[in-house]
Amino acid sequence: xxxxxxxxxxxxxxxxxxxxxxxxxxxxxxxxxxxxxxxxxxxxxxxxxxxxxxxxxxxxxxxxxxxxxxxxxxxxxxxxxxxxxxxxxxxxxxxxxxxxxxxxxxxxxxxxxxxxxxxxxxxxxxxxxxxxxxxxxxxxxxxxxxxxxxxxxxxxxxxxxxxxxxxxxxxxxxxxxxxxxxxxxxxxxxxxxxxxxxxxxxxxxxxxxxxxxxxxxxxxxxxxxxxxxxxxxxxxxxxxxxxxxxxxxxxxxxxxxxxxxxxxxxxxxxxxxxxxxxxxxxxxxxxxxxxxxxxxxxxxxxxxxxxxxxxxxxxxxxxxxxxxxxxxxxxx
Numbered sequence: 563x564x565x566x567x568x569x570x571x572x573x574x575x576x577x578x579x580x581x582x583x584x585x586x587x588x589x590x591x592x593x594x595x596x597x598x599x600x601x602x603x604x605x606x607x608x609x610x611x612x613x614x615x616x617x618x619x620x621x622x623x624x625x626x627x628x629x630x631x632x633x634x635x636x637x638x639x640x641x642x643x644x645x646x647x648x649x650x651x652x653x654x655x656x657x658x659x660x661x662x663x664x665x666x667x668x669x670x671x672x673x674x675x676x677x678x679x680x681x682x683x684x685x686x687x688x689x690x691x692x693x694x695x696x697x698x699x700x701x702x703x704x705x706x707x708x709x710x711x712x713x714x715x716x717x718x719x720x721x722x723x724x725x726x727x728x729x730x731x732x733x734x735x736x737x738x739x740x741x742x743x744x745x746x747x748x749x750x751x752x753x754x755x756x757x758x759x760x761x762x763x764x765x766x767x768x769x770x771x772x773x774x775x776x777x778x779x780x781x782x783x784x785x786x787x788x789x790x791x792x793x794x795x796x797x798x799x800x801x802x803x804x805x806x807x808x809x810x811x812x813x814x815x816x817x818x819x820x821x822x823x824x825x826x827x828x829x830x831x832x833x834x835x836x837x838x839x840x841x842x843x844x845x846x847x848x849x850x851x852x853x854x855x856x857x858x859x860x861x862x863x864x865x866x867x868x869x870x871x872x873x874x875x876x877x878x879x880x881x882x883x884x885x886x887x888x889x890x891x892x893x894x
Contacts, residue, residue, distance in 0.1 A: 565647055566613060569618075574619070576589045576591070576875075580781075581753055584751070588621070588783070590857050591620055591857065591860060592620065592622035592624055592859045593615045593862070594860060596636070600629065600632060600636050602632070602635075607864070609647070610865055614865045622657075622857065623658070624783075624859055625637050625658065625690075626660035626701060627663075628665050637659065637686055637689035638689050641691040652692075657690070657692065657695050658695060659686045659690075660701040661683065661700070662699070662704070662731070663702065674703075674711070675715075679712065693723075694725060695725050697725065697753060700712055700716060700731070703730075703732065712741075713744040713748075721748075727753035730752060731755070735770050738755060738775075738780070751780075752780050753781060755780055756859065757782065759786075759849065760788065760789050761848055762792070762793065762892060776854050781857075782855050783856060789845075792818065793830070793841060793842065794842045795841045826894075830888065830891055837877060839877060840870055846858050850874070851878050
């Protein structure tokens with residue numbers, strides 16, 4: 563018997579979009595368990611965040627083998643909560659994990675070999691106590707392993723029933739096209755692509771990736787929509803003691819909080835206020851204004867932040883003047 567009962571109105575709390583040309587719809591806000599769900603983090607806080615997410619219609623939970631800290635422990639935390647609270651709701655969830663970055667020592671614990679991908683997924687399933695994941699991603703392109711080997715492994719993972727769908731992350735357009743050409747030989751479709759994409763990080767636009775995804779019928783789930791917290795009001799008046807920069811600094815350091823960037827965010831924040839949104843809400847809404855973006859992947863350390871992110875869905879429409887002003891602020 564589950565210790566948790568989901569809110570009856572949970573599906574009234576969220577909006578959903580079809581993922582490419584698949585049969586899957588995803589919530590327009592998805593929850594990533596990257597940095598606040600490991601063994602070193604507060605378990606009850608993680609549990610509260612997951613409960614709030616599901617109670618508000620977030621059905622997609624995104625993990626990876628090396629999420630923590632330390633590595634693997636985000637999957638362990640999720641597995642414990644899955645077993646105690648969510649077991650009755652497994653068929654209402656989309657659970658994803660990934661492999662492609664460093665996970666264990668030696669030549670077989672990184673990149674995109676068949677051995678690594680197969681072994682990593684087996685370990686992930688064990689940590690989460692699952693028979694399968696809904697989506698398994700190759701986490702980044704591998705410049706040395708033949709793409710045929712990597713995609714062949716993904717195809718076999720689907721055939722073995724260990725994943726229902728497969729995806730990739732950070733592949734550029736030409737790499738994505740080649741990957742799908744190989745998977746076509748196995749009659750398997752890439753479901754989704756996970757690129758880093760935000761107002762301040764526009765490589766997706768320069769690459770033409772969204773056009774490629776539309777042509778191929780593949781969905782998208784941008785990560786780092788808030789630029790590790792830079793696209794919020796958190797750093798407008800200095801660096802708070804409880805911020806990620808002050809505590810960690812690996813992914814966003816004091817050197818990244820330049821006067822120029824802060825000035826840009828202050829200008830963007832004025833536009834957000836005119837839209838009755840927080841800076842974070844506008845950053846998420848800005849991505850969702852394009853319907854080729856299926857869902858936005860958010861990471862939070864508090865329920866309050868997740869509530870704020872979900873609030874972005876109340877206004878994802880932008881006027882031409884707003885888009886022009888945002889682009890001018892970013893480019894100047």
